[in-house]
Amino acid sequence: MRFLFKTAYGQDIRLFRDGLTAAWYGVLAGIVVLLPVLLSRYYIGEITWVFIYGICGISLMVLVGYTGLISLGHAAFLGIGAYAHAYFLHLGVPWVTSVAIAVLITTACGIVVGLPALRMTGIYLAIATLAFAVIIQEVFTRWEAVTGGFAGMAVDKPVIFGFRFNNEASFYYLCALILALTLLLTQNLLRASTGRAWVAIRDSEIAAQSMGVHLALYKSVAFAYSAAVMGLAGALFAHKIAYLAPDIFSILFSIQLLLLVIVGGLGSLQGAVFGAIFVALLPPIIAIMRDAIPNTMASFASATGVGAIGAIGRGIGDFLKKPGVEAGIFGLILVLVILVEPAGLYGRWVKLKLFFSTFPMYKRDSFKRQKNYMRSERLR
């Protein structure tokens, strides 16, 4: 096991832990650049979804994972970003300006929603953001002059400085670039005083306040930044989905975003990306399973001569084809993750790494968390 002795403050806030880590991230970047050459168009499209969900994940990770504020209405911000961007594009505003305006609008909305949030914690905040999301969804439906209502709204391919992002691969690179920039920006914020203030608020508001953290300011900043990143993701989302309708940005979508950060692992940007991979790739995997399971089991049944296996396979296939099953699978995974691995995929990854680096000496309790028996904040 390598142990890093930190002798200077600069070492503690470095972007990469050491040269080796930086090299591994370089390799990852190389793979991302090379992928479109190797894969077919369908898979490039799916990986583009991973990038867009990754940006959403960063947004929610800042709020939920780092500042400790729950939001059940983040799909609303995504929708605001998407619709604003699409609207201004239709007006003929250039792409970069349009994205900037969309981000500004979502930031403003984030601040407005964040204001009441300063007075609320925990569950009240969750309900308030939920209410906000419901209202915004109704606005999308009714404000037909801007959003087109239920008829929806078509979004063109992006054109930046005269270059048209026509095919999947070019849009893939655009999303990858924006994701990388967002990651860099967020990581820089997180290792600076802002990020430390957020973490302090998450761990104990009272302690943070006593250390001189301006609670209202930093919570507002967290909300505004989260909304801004979500607006950015919304702009890309609009291009990717190509046709906006109000029912996309439902509460279920907000919950899916929360699922993303929880499955990924709260409190780490890597977790946001892990979660994005999971959430973006699960639906296509279910779709593949839908046909693959009955087929393989049928062929297995004919090979072995046991008819029951084929019947079971058909049953599973039929089950997966029913509407609404996907939401249930998401719910099941959410429950299992919370029960089995509250630290998420990234937490599991960290544990695996520690297991191998300390090989025979691994202790389970290294990651044991103190239980905190719920105590009411009511004082009579």
Added chain:
Amino acid sequence: MLIYKATELVNFAQGDLLMLGAFIAYMAVVWWGVDYWISFLIAVLVVGAFGALLDRTVLRRVIGQPQFAVVMLTIGLGAIFRTFASVTWGSEIYTLPTPFSSVTQIAGVTLSHQYLSIIAATLILCGVLYVFFSHTRLGVAMQATSQNQLAAYCMGIPVKLIFSLVWAISAAVAAAAGILLAPVTLIDTNMGLAVALKAFAAAVVGGFGSIPGALVGGISIGLIELYAGATLPEGIKNTAPYILLLTMLAVRPQGLFGTPGGKRM
């Protein structure tokens, strides 16, 4: 409609338990031809037992974890229940026949017995719950558990049992509400979500953890929705409760009947 008082846990699966209750009652009445009242009882008992089972198997494991975990857990459970319901009962819309189909004229206003039954049952349910929580040993023990689990445990309260009971009661109440609502909203797999959201609005407006508050909150939400639907442009009706909810949270977060909570380290 919500049992928050005892657990300080918010159950986002409440709406889906409500839906399950309605479906079970429907099955009992229509498919098996059981009497309405007996099937009411069956549904309430089954869902109540199911709530206790849920606590035993799933929810007990997250005791000691942040509130956030419970919120997400119940959301996940709700999604599973919805899928379960849509797979078993399909996505059709059902109507539950009830014995209350006639109408009465009181002072020139026509009241259908269905609505009267809902009002009466709500009042009775709230009354019973209120008495239970403030005047019985068990109810007070539940409140104590909600305020400080460790202290309650030290005082000899069987915290685990209390938790199971609380979930059982809350699930049973949800089922009862679902059966009462069934004739009005009709039964389908998504009925729970819409109702649960409005119930949250009602609970917040009235003040979380206060039963009279929940009643008043529910009535005011219902009235506002009606008036907004009648007088304001279309589309406001659906959002009015939530706008009220947001303003309420911004202006008076503890709700109309809530007690302003002090904070302790």
